[in-house]
Amino acid sequence: MRDESTDGAGTVWGVSTDVVIFSVRDEALTVRLVRRPDEPFAGCWALPGGLLGEGEDPDDGATRVLREKTGMEGVYLEQLYTFGRPDRDPRGRVVTVGYFALVPWTEIGGERDEPDGGWHPVDILPGLAFDHAEIVAMARGRLAAKLEYSTIALQLMPERFTLSHLQSVYEIIRGEPLDKRNFRKRVRAMECIEPTEATYRAGSHRPARLYRRKTPGRVEIIK
Amino acid sequence: MRDESTDGAGTVWGVSTDVVIFSVRDEALTVRLVRRPDEPFAGCWALPGGLLGEGEDPDDGATRVLREKTGMEGVYLEQLYTFGRPDRDPRGRVVTVGYFALVPWTEIGGERDEPDGGWHPVDILPGLAFDHAEIVAMARGRLAAKLEYSTIALQLMPERFTLSHLQSVYEIIRGEPLDKRNFRKRVRAMECIEPTEATYRAGSHRPARLYRRKTPGRVEIIK
DNA sequence: ACAAAAGTGTTGTATATACACCCATGA
DNA sequence: TCATGGGTGTATATACAACACTTTTGT
Numbered sequence: 001m002r003d004e005s006t007d008g009a010g011t012v013w014g015v016s017t018d019v020v021i022f023s024v025r026d027e028a029l030t031v032r033l034v035r036r037p038d039e040p041f042a043g044c045w046a047l048p049g050g051l052l053g054e055g056e057d058p059d060d061g062a063t064r065v066l067r068e069k070t071g072m073e074g075v076y077l078e079q080l081y082t083f084g085r086p087d088r089d090p091r092g093r094v095v096t097v098g099y100f101a102l103v104p105w106t107e108i109g110g111e112r113d114e115p116d117g118g119w120h121p122v123d124i125l126p127g128l129a130f131d132h133a134e135i136v137a138m139a140r141g142r143l144a145a146k147l148e149y150s151t152i153a154l155q156l157m158p159e160r161f162t163l164s165h166l167q168s169v170y171e172i173i174r175g176e177p178l179d180k181r182n183f184r185k186r187v188r189a190m191e192c193i194e195p196t197e198a199t200y201r202a203g204s205h206r207p208a209r210l211y212r213r214k215t216p217g218r219v220e221i222i223k
Numbered sequence: 224m225r226d227e228s229t230d231g232a233g234t235v236w237g238v239s240t241d242v243v244i245f246s247v248r249d250e251a252l253t254v255r256l257v258r259r260p261d262e263p264f265a266g267c268w269a270l271p272g273g274l275l276g277e278g279e280d281p282d283d284g285a286t287r288v289l290r291e292k293t294g295m296e297g298v299y300l301e302q303l304y305t306f307g308r309p310d311r312d313p314r315g316r317v318v319t320v321g322y323f324a325l326v327p328w329t330e331i332g333g334e335r336d337e338p339d340g341g342w343h344p345v346d347i348l349p350g351l352a353f354d355h356a357e358i359v360a361m362a363r364g365r366l367a368a369k370l371e372y373s374t375i376a377l378q379l380m381p382e383r384f385t386l387s388h389l390q391s392v393y394e395i396i397r398g399e400p401l402d403k404r405n406f407r408k409r410v411r412a413m414e415c416i417e418p419t420e421a422t423y424r425a426g427s428h429r430p431a432r433l434y435r436r437k438t439p440g441r442v443e444i445i446k
Numbered sequence: 447a448c449a450a451a452a453g454t455g456t457t458g459t460a461t462a463t464a465c466a467c468c469c470a471t472g473a
Numbered sequence: 474t475c476a477t478g479g480g481t482g483t484a485t486a487t488a489c490a491a492c493a494c495t496t497t498t499g500t
Contacts, residue, residue: 013236013237013238014236015236015238015307015316015318052307054309054316055309056309057307057308057309058305058307058318059307079304079305081302082281082302082305082320084238084275084280084281084282084320085280086277086278086279086280093238093277095238095281095318095320097305097307097318149372162452163452163453164451164452179490179491179492180452180453180454181453181454181455181491181492182489182490182491184453184454185455185489186489201498201499202451203450203451203498203499204448204449204450204451204498204499204500205449205450205451205452205496205497205498205499206450206451206452206453206496206497206498207451207452207497207498208451208452208453209452209453385479386479386480387478387479402463402464402465403479403480403481404464404465404480404481404482405462405463405464407480407481408462408482409462424471424472425478426471426472426477426478427471427472427473427475427476427477427478428469428470428471428472428476428477428478428479429469429470429471429477429478429479429480430470430471430479431478431479431480432479432480
């Protein structure tokens with residue numbers, strides 16, 4: 001019978017975090033990728049991530065990665081799954097704690113070391129280093145699932161947004177259209193957003209009311 | 224900017240798994256605990272777990288722990304969450320991948336190194352080592368949530384069971400009673416169990432029909 | 447005046463809830 | 474025959490899905 005104090009001590013371990021940073025841009029769900037500067041997989045696209053520092057909690061590591069890659073703080077961040085196949089990193093045993101994050105498209109700003117800022121539509125991803133494709137796939141599944149029973153989509157919205165914006169975010173993630181009247185009825189029933197005084201003018205048509213989250217950071221479970 | 228190849232290499236890491244093994248016994252949801260033989264927390268109750276071996280996947284580690292503690296194979300096992308607070312283990316940096324498992328009460332058998340086999344009602348747990356109380360709390364929450372939108376409860380059932388048994392498992396985990404007729408209507412609609420020819424006789428009353436899972440290992444998401 | 451997106455209700459259908467009595471058995 | 478848990482259906486309320494037209498603005 002093994003115990004924490006007796007076994008596995010000979011192995012050199014690494015623990016890292018990798019973050020699937022989602023945003024909706026240009027009518028697509030996109031993921032932030034970076035090019036790896038070093039071996040293994042040098043030059044290959046990969047999720048932003050890195051080894052945990054000494055004394056660094058995995059949650060803090062993910063927060064740090066997020067700050068470094070998007071310059072943002074206070075965005076939605078959730079632990080996803082931990083991946084530890086022995087052969088997942090050719091350098092040795094690195095277990096990675098996967099996270100996913102949601103950032104409003106307006107607040108992306110930050111660095112642009114790649115022409116497109118490293119944002120890739122999740123449906124047309126390049127080949128990824130390590131098992132990162134698997135991590136992205138799981139994150140996408142989790143996001144789609146939570147869309148249906150929580151208010152998580154609001155974490156992708158900027159401070160003020162129209163109901164049409166919100167509906168299009170739902171449609172983009174689900175991959176199918178929604179009925180406008182039923183959608184509006186549903187979000188009204190959630191009672192998690194409220195109208196502002198402001199409107200949004202875009203083109204030669206009626207302006208749209210702008211809404212905001214009532215409790216910006218909070219993700220509620222519905223029903 | 225940190226990268227997997229550059230940082231954190233000075234730290235001595237350990238990676239362990241801890242498994243919250245649930246079973247329903249004596250009208251209560253119970254958890255399998257073990258007494259720690261060694262420091263830290265020697266003699267204290269803790270979740271079964273241990274450091275990963277070299278070349279061992281976390282899933283395999285959890286499967287091994289489960290086999291060692293219950294003698295069972297093929298029971299339901301799901302990764303729960305990874306806990307990595309820097310101070311969670313006084314010996315140094317040990318990140319633990321938490322799992323939860325469901326075992327039918329009939330198949331517990333195995334060793335009984337404690338008078339009660341180490342099974343503790345989840346509502347009256349002793350003090351636990353490390354952050355194990357937190358892990359149990361999260362596992363309980365996850366189980367309760369999944370009860371409502373999946374067929375996960377069947378993983379707690381023996382090969383053949385009555386609908387009353389199944390209902391009582393739901394009631395025990397939810398902590399409140401259910402209407403018998405509505406419950407039976409619901410499970411019939413799920414189409415995940417089927418009646419057998421056999422009945423179960425227990426006491427001076429009408430015998431109950433025994434059911435079995437149609438696809439024993441499978442957990443379906445409802446709706 | 448026209449084009450283009452914003453905004454708004456009703457009706458039918460399916461799903462969930464509340465609720466009470468007869469049945470088969472062992473003692 | 475009595476006590477015990479096993480087994481069944483209906484009526485109502487609630488939630489969800491389908492569906493079309495009017496409003497406001499810019500050009």
